Amino acid sequence: MLNNLESDELFHVYYKRWINLYKEGAIRSVTMSKYWMTHKWLIKIAPKLTLGALNRLTYQQLLNEYAIDHERQTTMDFHHQLKGAILDAVDEGLVERDPTRKAIIKGKTPRVKKPKYLNQFELHTLITQLDLSEDINWDWFILLVAKTGMRFSEALALTPDDFDFSHQMLSVNKTWDYKGKGGFLPTKNKSSVRKIQMDWQTVIQFSELVKGVPEEQPIFVNINQKIYNSTVNARLAKLCAKSEIPTISIHGLRHTHASLLLFAGVSIASVARRLGHASMTTTQKTYLHIIQELENQDVDLVMRSLSGLS
Template sequence: MVSYRKRGHVWQYEISYKDQFGKYKKLRKSGFEHKSEAILAASQIQIEYPNLSSAKSSEEPLVSYYKRWINVFKKNVVSKITFNKYQNTAQHIYEIFGDLKLKDLTKLRYQEGINQFAKTHAKRTVSCFHKQIRACLLEALDEKIIMADPTRKAVITGIERPKINKVLSYKNWSILIKNLNTNKIDEMIIFIAAVTGMRYGEVVGLTTKDFDFKSGYISVNKTWDYKYKTGFMKTKTKSSIRKIAIDEQTVFKLKEYLKLHEFKNNQPIFMNKKDHILVSAEINKSLTNKLESLNIPRITFHGLRHTHASILLYKGVSVLSVSRRLGHSNITTTQSTYLHIIRELQSQDQDKIISILDNAIK
């Protein structure tokens, strides 16, 4: 039911409807100079929103709808870390769009927001930001809260990060591990990663119980949430649970490190006296400074894992053994990650095969 009345010098329409719970609601809008304009606007609303509760919902701010959406569809489905990422997106939405209502989010306004976000973020991050918002708005589209998808054909850009080497050469890797002060927390973290290929979360999740110095191995059975500080977590995959063999020098350095630092029961050995564990940005900064001091090209901390695997492959260690050492779920993951190295080694193997055959035939 629609009614019209004049309020001062302008006209207002009022539409009565039942919400999803059967309760009567009213949708009002005023400010029309002529009654005919109010009638036209009311008709348009009824055409666009056959379910008038959706029209009311379109008044909700984007950030509010997004928060409700992640709490309903994501909170009990994804991991805590992934849900934190969705919450971070909510914060960015508010910073960019403020309290902008769903009905006022046009394609132009959305693209302006994406462009603003892209000024300070890499293209991959912008793409993730866009995908999360789009998934939410497609839900609003299905519910007919909005009549069109403002994210459709959005152009994704981002700042270009300077290119960084992925791996160190064997020579530079050797120089690095020989010049690390393994009594210091940050440099011991770098050392462990360089000689084991462990992931950062696995390294900083180590406790004194994870070392078997007599047999010479490190046990990887958990990780540490250094980003969101939720404590110990499960490993990335079941195959990430493994034992990594270490050499005598690594055993010696670890023993010396443990003697110099005091730990509480089941406390990570790389947690400082203020109960802080370095986040990825901090350890990457430490690694960069160390590499610069040694005049070695920069790599990321994760590059130490790639370096370790690459060196083992070049030195003739089988792909299967490298795969198990890295904790990959299957050998295919290792083969695809290090395909370029494997192809080089296969080329060398072909030369060896020909040489063997030549010698045999002579």
């Protein structure tokens, strides 16, 4: 039997203690903020739920309550973050049985999502609308992300020292903490540390653009100014509207870059390395629809080749 004091402890109190004990200092700040957001929702929808009252019924009610305001994938993430703490509570004897077993994940109807990427003609049209003046601006940022497929935080962290113009290489070895207090942070994972080959036109443009910028100073960031993802996305949306093409996000430019490479026949392994994916599996899952389309083209090619043998 559970100790009365232990069984009467509020679940959200235990969860807070669990986060501090197991997650503090062990995960990236961005991931940590997601755990704290889960904790806030726990207080909001189940403020009086105790460990002793945790069972399959009460846990399913908790998930259902959360799912009212969230899509299914977000509810799944919420479930996984709670499950880690609950399974530890079961191991410690604070909860008798695993209440997360056979949990049903629900969620509201997903919103209509923006297109994830542009085709080659649309990207070309967008680039012709960019204001590529002599001074550094967000249009230069948009161009560089489109040409390299870098993540938003990676591009923000670029300094002149990261450019090797003689070898047409760009080193990605850090990110910028735009969600926090600013400053440099490590990359998302070890695979994210990489060198990206640049085309000669981009090399010429940026070799002129970064002249006069201190070697270790971010090119696109004013250190004393807060950077918001929404600011750059708003500029991109304005450019898309002006170009009369689908509106995408900055991250959509990363998808666009990868998609164009795959359609051009670049191998999945090369695309994975260029994007800084931890494995080719990530690339395959993310761009499955494109890979399947290319496989269909391969079948047609195989059939035409075989028919020519008769």
